[in-house]
Every structure is written in C-alpha cells, then in structure tokens.
Amino acid sequence: MFPKIHALCAAAACAVAASPAALAQQTLPAITITADPRADRGALTVPDTEQAIADIERIPGGVEVVPDTQFKNTPAQTVKDILERVPGVFAQPRYGDDARVSIRGSGLSRNYGNRGINMSMDGIPINTSDGLVDLFEIDPTAYRYVEVYKGANALRYGANSLGGAINFVTPTGRDAAPFEGRLDIGSFGYRKAQASTGAAGGPWDYFLTASAQSVDGYRDHSDGKEQRASGNLGYRFSADAETRFYLNLNRIRQRLPGEVTKDAALNTPQAADAEFERLDQQRNIDSLRLANKTMLRFGPATLEFGLFGVHRHVMHPIYQWLDYRVQDYGGFVRATDRRMIGGFHNEFAAGVKVHNGAIDTDQYINLTGGHKGNLAASMYDTSKNLSAYFENSFFIRPDLALVAGGQFQHAVREREDRYLSDGDQSGRRRYDNFSPKIGVLWDLDPDWQAYANISRSAEAPTFDANTFATPTSSDIEAQTATTYEVGTRGRRPGFTWDVSLYHARIENELQCLTTAPWSPCTIVNAGRTVHQGIELGAEFAVLESALATGDRVWFNANYAYNDFRFDGDPVYGDNRLPGVPVHILRAEVLYKLPGGFYAGPNVEWMPKSYYVDNANTETVDPYALLNFRVGLAPAKQGWTGYIEGRNLTDRRYIANAAAAGVATPASALFNPGSGRSIYAGARYTW
Known part of the structure; x- marks a missing residue:
C-alpha cells in the first residue's frame, strides 16, 4: 500500500483515519530537491517516519514504509506481523519466532535461515557476512518503522540481491515516549512483556527497550524463550552534526519440530518429526551487536559514516551438533548532494560498504537427547565483501526525474578445513559483479506518481553453498538477474493505491534443495529462470457516518501474483519454481470510530496450490484463513488494547514448505500452520 497513507490510516492502532476530504488535501512529497530537513524535525542520524516516507518516495520502484502504528497493536510475534500487508513480500511463520521471508522469489527454496534479502537494523547489517540471516534476533515490537526496498531499489543500502533490503528502525530519545510498557498473552502458551524508555536533554538523547517472551508452541517440540534488549545513545554536536551509538543483546532458546510429510502436516499438524525430537534439535543464540553512525550536514550535502561489530555464539544441535561463533565487522560511508545544476535540480548519492566476518565451527555427532558426541568436522570460514555504489537523479522538469546508478560488488568466500581425517576440504572462491x-x-499530479526502472542484481553464495568437498561442490556461481519494473502509487479522496509489475530474467538462480531426510539442503545453480509478477495494494473508504457521526468503514487489501518458472531447463523444461504461492491475497474490512475503537474481519487466501519440487509433482493445497480483531487506540498516550482471533475456523493448512528436485508423498518438506488461536494485549504510554 502507498506508504504515506499507512502512517495516516491503514493501521488499526491509529486513531480514525483522515476523512476523504482531509485526504484530498494530502499531497505526495514534492520531488523538488531541498536541504535535508531532518535535523529540524528530530534526530539528524535517524529520519522520523514522515521524513522516511518522503525520502523513500523519491525512489522509482517498489518501496514501502511500514510505521509502528500498523503492528504495535497486534501480537507481533514474528516479522510476518510487520510485513504481511506489504504487497510482494511472502512472510510466513515456521515455528516459534522463526519465519520465512521472500521478496519477488528471493531465497524461496530455503528450509532454514533466509537468503536474498539484505536486512539491517538502523541501516547497519544484521545478515552474517556471507549473506545468511536469522530472524530470531528481530523483536517485532521494538521499532518506529520498517523500510522495505524491493530488488535494486535497495541501492542506497549497498544491497545487490533479487529481494532487496529491509531496514528495521528503532526510535530515538527525540521521538520516544518517556515510558511505554506492554503485556501480551495468547494461545499455545504465548506470553510477552516489553518496556521502553527514551528522553532528550540538551545535546544528548537515549532510547532503551527490553522484552522477554516465551511460547509453548502449536506443535510439539517447538517451545522457545527469548530475551532481547536494544538501545541507542545520540549526541548532537550542532544542528548539522550528530553521532549515535547502538547496542543490541539477544538470548534465544528455541526447539525445532522439523518438517514433516504432507499427510502428517494436515492430519496430525501438532506432531513434531520423531527424529527432531529424538535428537532434541534446537537453535540457541547468544549475540551482541555494537555500532556507531555519524551524520554531518554541509548545506545541501550530507556525509554519513559508521562502524559495526557483531558476536554470535550459536549452539545448534540438529542432524549433527553445531557449535560455532560468528565474528562480523565492517563499516560504511555514504554521501549525498542536492543542488541546482544549470537550472535543473539534481540529487547525487554514493557510498562504500565493507562487511567482513568469520565463522569458527566445531561439528559433533549429535546423540540421542541432544548430547555432543565425537568431533565430526571443524572449519574456519571467512567472508569478505566490498560494495561501492552511486545513484543520480536529474530532474529534467520539476515533476520528472531521470535516475541512473550502479554498484560494484566484490565478495570472497574462503574455508580452512581443520578436520583432515576425511581429506582436506579447504577452498576459496571470488565473485566480482557490476550492476547498473x-x-x-x-509526478503526474501532486497525488499521483508513476515510475519505471531497469536494473541488474548479483548475489554471491552463502557458506553452505561451496563446501569444497569435491570439485562439483565447489563450483556454485553467483546468482545474477536483470529486472524490468513499472508501477504507480498515489491517492484520491478516500482511496490510495500502490501497484508494481516486474519481470526478472535470472541466471544461475541459487536453489536450496532437500535431498535426504533430516539433513541440510544442497545448494545448486538452477540455470535460466524467470520471476515475474504483480504487486497490488489498495485501501478505500466504503462507508462514512453509517452508524455514528464520524465513523468509517475501510476496506484494504494487498495481492501478489507470482509467476516463477524455469526457462527451457534441460531437465525441468518450463516448470514452475517451487516454494511460493502463485496467488496470495490478504483483505480486511475495518469499522472505526473517532474515539479510537475499531473492529473487523480479515482473510488470508491462497486460492491455488503451488509446487514444492522442481518436477512439479507434489503441492501445497489452497487455503483460506478467517481472522478477526477488535481494539481501542484512542491517543498516543494512555492505554491501548486489542483482542485478536486467528484461523477462527481452525483450518488445517500448510504455512510454508522446503523445496526438492523431485518430491514424493513420503518427502518431509512441510510446515503446518497454526490452528485456532486467540491473543490479547494492553499497552500503556506515558
């Protein structure tokens, strides 16, 4: 949906949205270039929500800002609760806090972790240096807003992947409440408590938030506990200079129920895989992240730079007992310049990002009960990544900008094998790509934008791709794509829309194919593939003052059409690619009163089955889920609360699935969705 209107009215947690008459007065941000105003509106280093929306709407492509008003008054257990309303983003929970996220088919075949999306917290990477990212460390209720950049529209973050980038932005002491606390409870033993505080005084400001969460889980052996804390401390040297320090701590303890057969997923959905239970498979993480970001403003130009470091200790008993430590570090610098050139407005941005790291792994036999046995493997993996990018917007008319840019990406993946009894499996690969x-x-008028772009993308493999065990396992190439995109976004009185159409031609698509039960997937290059689709978001007022003065009935929906296929593959021909629905629709009818009361049903509908294997033999069946929510959000301060029911018809369905080359009814690829559930929460802001 169109980002600006999200901030105004799309969320249930908002007070009643602006009336159609008021909406008629709202205009798109002018694309006339001016000095960056953020220092006058709050923190210089962190744009507020309105400024973030104005910035993102200068990008000629599929982008979105999701403000906290959209997800603060929900259970917000996983990132699906943040991203599910963004067209083109396929986000589904797996178990506990884990979720699978794909944008335009990025990493759509993975059965663990996420790939193909550059994820950041406050503009600083949370992916490991090889590109893999876990979502356990993301606290869905801790952010002021979330930015979504699809595909090459994420150039400003140095992202160069098919999926683009997602940036989770925390509040600062200049826009946070002095105190905010919340409690949530729900089905399957869900319990969460969170508190935050922020303040500003003179040149200093700070923000702190901490949460504790536990869940028994819908499925057996899916219980988990999480404690997360994050904060930032800012110092303003002047109106044009500010620095900010970030701290993030996480402790995650999560049991894994595992994928099961389709029959088991639909008939005994709460049962875990017996082998996962026997080995007590888990993913446990202790992590610490430190970062700094500094912004300097020189009239119409800005300079932003920073450093970051991350330490993770992952204790991961699965098919073997993985014990590894991650050390990531890096830095970035980004310059922008807005000025008149020969009577024409021009905006230029350029940057460099370094993201390096190492993973020190010892791998043991996993014995019954999840106990370490003998050492089975030991390795030291290093990854080096350098990206340099530029983008220029030249306004040939005040309402028309031509945009050109490019990015060079240099990546190295190196493995030192320290367990030589089965041969030396050391190796090194280098990847260099340029993407224009x-x-x-x-601006067709003040309330209507249209855009088009052509872009290239390139994505180096993660460490689990090139194992260097054999020549065949060491020749995985980078995935590259050329994407064509057109779209429009805008508003009319009582109506907003956001539509993108894209067509991506991909070479060497990275597929993660399950080849044996209880083992990690095998990474392969798929050859030529095509990803094309439609992303549609819309919202409009159906009725106004129907039952009471000032009440309103809003209808909002987002729809994605995903046509992903092989392109003349020697084995699979033009088969559909597995792992993502062809159609997915989410729609809601919401009744709102001026005092902040809201209530209404919503549905998630997948009307057509999709395949889980390249051979197109096994499918995920269609489903429709009925949900309902009711709540009260009268003002920014004081009490707010909600009650939300999900899957009220207790439909048995498959939320997501791993992928295989050729699947059979005995293939354990499926993650069942949760049954009927009820959640409730209260939040107090002072």
Whole structure:
C-alpha cells in the first residue's frame, strides 16, 4: 500500500483515519530537491517516519514504509506481523519466532535461515557476512518503522540481491515516549512483556527497550524463550552534526519440530518429526551487536559514516551438533548532494560498504537427547565483501526525474578445513559483479506518481553453498538477474493505491534443495529462470457516518501474483519454481470510530496450490484463513488494547514448505500452520 497513507490510516492502532476530504488535501512529497530537513524535525542520524516516507518516495520502484502504528497493536510475534500487508513480500511463520521471508522469489527454496534479502537494523547489517540471516534476533515490537526496498531499489543500502533490503528502525530519545510498557498473552502458551524508555536533554538523547517472551508452541517440540534488549545513545554536536551509538543483546532458546510429510502436516499438524525430537534439535543464540553512525550536514550535502561489530555464539544441535561463533565487522560511508545544476535540480548519492566476518565451527555427532558426541568436522570460514555504489537523479522538469546508478560488488568466500581425517576440504572462491540501474520517476499530479526502472542484481553464495568437498561442490556461481519494473502509487479522496509489475530474467538462480531426510539442503545453480509478477495494494473508504457521526468503514487489501518458472531447463523444461504461492491475497474490512475503537474481519487466501519440487509433482493445497480483531487506540498516550482471533475456523493448512528436485508423498518438506488461536494485549504510554 502507498506508504504515506499507512502512517495516516491503514493501521488499526491509529486513531480514525483522515476523512476523504482531509485526504484530498494530502499531497505526495514534492520531488523538488531541498536541504535535508531532518535535523529540524528530530534526530539528524535517524529520519522520523514522515521524513522516511518522503525520502523513500523519491525512489522509482517498489518501496514501502511500514510505521509502528500498523503492528504495535497486534501480537507481533514474528516479522510476518510487520510485513504481511506489504504487497510482494511472502512472510510466513515456521515455528516459534522463526519465519520465512521472500521478496519477488528471493531465497524461496530455503528450509532454514533466509537468503536474498539484505536486512539491517538502523541501516547497519544484521545478515552474517556471507549473506545468511536469522530472524530470531528481530523483536517485532521494538521499532518506529520498517523500510522495505524491493530488488535494486535497495541501492542506497549497498544491497545487490533479487529481494532487496529491509531496514528495521528503532526510535530515538527525540521521538520516544518517556515510558511505554506492554503485556501480551495468547494461545499455545504465548506470553510477552516489553518496556521502553527514551528522553532528550540538551545535546544528548537515549532510547532503551527490553522484552522477554516465551511460547509453548502449536506443535510439539517447538517451545522457545527469548530475551532481547536494544538501545541507542545520540549526541548532537550542532544542528548539522550528530553521532549515535547502538547496542543490541539477544538470548534465544528455541526447539525445532522439523518438517514433516504432507499427510502428517494436515492430519496430525501438532506432531513434531520423531527424529527432531529424538535428537532434541534446537537453535540457541547468544549475540551482541555494537555500532556507531555519524551524520554531518554541509548545506545541501550530507556525509554519513559508521562502524559495526557483531558476536554470535550459536549452539545448534540438529542432524549433527553445531557449535560455532560468528565474528562480523565492517563499516560504511555514504554521501549525498542536492543542488541546482544549470537550472535543473539534481540529487547525487554514493557510498562504500565493507562487511567482513568469520565463522569458527566445531561439528559433533549429535546423540540421542541432544548430547555432543565425537568431533565430526571443524572449519574456519571467512567472508569478505566490498560494495561501492552511486545513484543520480536529474530532474529534467520539476515533476520528472531521470535516475541512473550502479554498484560494484566484490565478495570472497574462503574455508580452512581443520578436520583432515576425511581429506582436506579447504577452498576459496571470488565473485566480482557490476550492476547498473536506470529509471524514471514522474509526478503526474501532486497525488499521483508513476515510475519505471531497469536494473541488474548479483548475489554471491552463502557458506553452505561451496563446501569444497569435491570439485562439483565447489563450483556454485553467483546468482545474477536483470529486472524490468513499472508501477504507480498515489491517492484520491478516500482511496490510495500502490501497484508494481516486474519481470526478472535470472541466471544461475541459487536453489536450496532437500535431498535426504533430516539433513541440510544442497545448494545448486538452477540455470535460466524467470520471476515475474504483480504487486497490488489498495485501501478505500466504503462507508462514512453509517452508524455514528464520524465513523468509517475501510476496506484494504494487498495481492501478489507470482509467476516463477524455469526457462527451457534441460531437465525441468518450463516448470514452475517451487516454494511460493502463485496467488496470495490478504483483505480486511475495518469499522472505526473517532474515539479510537475499531473492529473487523480479515482473510488470508491462497486460492491455488503451488509446487514444492522442481518436477512439479507434489503441492501445497489452497487455503483460506478467517481472522478477526477488535481494539481501542484512542491517543498516543494512555492505554491501548486489542483482542485478536486467528484461523477462527481452525483450518488445517500448510504455512510454508522446503523445496526438492523431485518430491514424493513420503518427502518431509512441510510446515503446518497454526490452528485456532486467540491473543490479547494492553499497552500503556506515558
């Protein structure tokens, strides 16, 4: 949906949205270039929500800002609760806090972790240096807003992947409440408590938040406990100079129920895989993240730079007992310049990002009960990544900008094998790619934008791709793509829309195929593939003052059409790619009163089955889920609360699935969705 209107009215947690008459007065941010105003509106280093929306709408492509008003008044257990309303983002929970996220088919075949999306917290990477990312460390209720950049529209973050980037932005002491606390409870033993505080005084400001969460889980052997804390401390040297320090701590303890057969997923959905239970498979994480970001403003130009470091200790008994430590570090610098050139407005941005790291792994036999046995493997993996990018927007008319940019990416993946009894499996691969981009952004009128772009993307493999065990396992190439995109976004009185159409031609698509039960997937290059689709978001007022003065009935929906196929593959021909629905629709009818009361049903509908294997033999069946929510959100301060029911018809369905080359009814690829559930929460802001 169109980002600006999200902040105004899309969320249930908002007070009643602006009336159609008021909406008629709202205009898109002018694309006339001015000095960056953020220092006058709050923190210089962190744009507020309105400024973030104005910035993102200068990008000629599929982008979105999701403000906290959209997800603060929900259970917000996983990132699906944040991202599910963004067209083109396929986000589904797996178990506990884990979720699978794919944008335009990025990493759509993975059965663990996420790949193909550059994820950041406050603009600083949370992916490991090889590109893999876990979502356990993301606390869905801790953010002021979330930015979504699809595909090459994420150039400003140095992202160069098919999926683009997602940036989770925390509040600062200049826009946070002095105190905010919340309690949530729900089905399957869900319990969460969170508190935050923030303040500003003179040149200093700070923000702190901490949460504790536990869940028994819908499925057996899916219980988990999480404690998370994050904060930032800012110091303003002047109106044009500010620095900010970040701290993030996480402790995650999560049992894994595992994928099961389709028959088991639909007929005994709460049962875990017996082998996962026997080995007591888990994913446990202790992590610490430190970062700094500094912004300097020189009239129409800005300079932003920073450093970051991450330490993770992962204790991961699965098919073997993995014990590894991650050390990531890096830095970035980004410069922008907005000025008149020959009577024309121009905006230029360029940057460099370094993201390096190492994973020190010892791998043991996993004995019954999840106990360490003898050492089975030991390795030291290092990853080096350098990206340099630029983007220029030249306004040939005040309402029409031509955009050109490009990015060079250098990546190295190296493994030192320290367990030589089965042969030396050391190795090194290097990847160098340049990805250009051109586009156009046109304000047809103050409330209507149209855009188009052509872009390249490149994605180096993660460590689990090139194992260096054999020549065949060491020749995985980088995934590259050329994407064509057109779209429009805008508003009319009582109506907003956001529509993108894209067509991506991909070479060497990275597929993660399950080849044996209870083992990690095998990474392969798929050859030529095509990802194309439609992303549609819309919201409009159905009725106004129907039952009471000032009440309103809103209808909002987002729809994605995903046509992902092989392109003349020697084995699979033009088969559909597995792992993502062809159609997915989410729609809601919400009744709102001026005092902040809201209530209404919503549905999630997948009307057509999709395949779980390249051979197109096994499928995930269609489903429709009925949900209902009711709540009260009268103001920014004081009490708010909600009650939310999900899957009220207790439909048995498959939420997501791993992928295989050829699947059979005995293939354990499926994650069942949760049954009927009820959640309730209260939040107090002072």
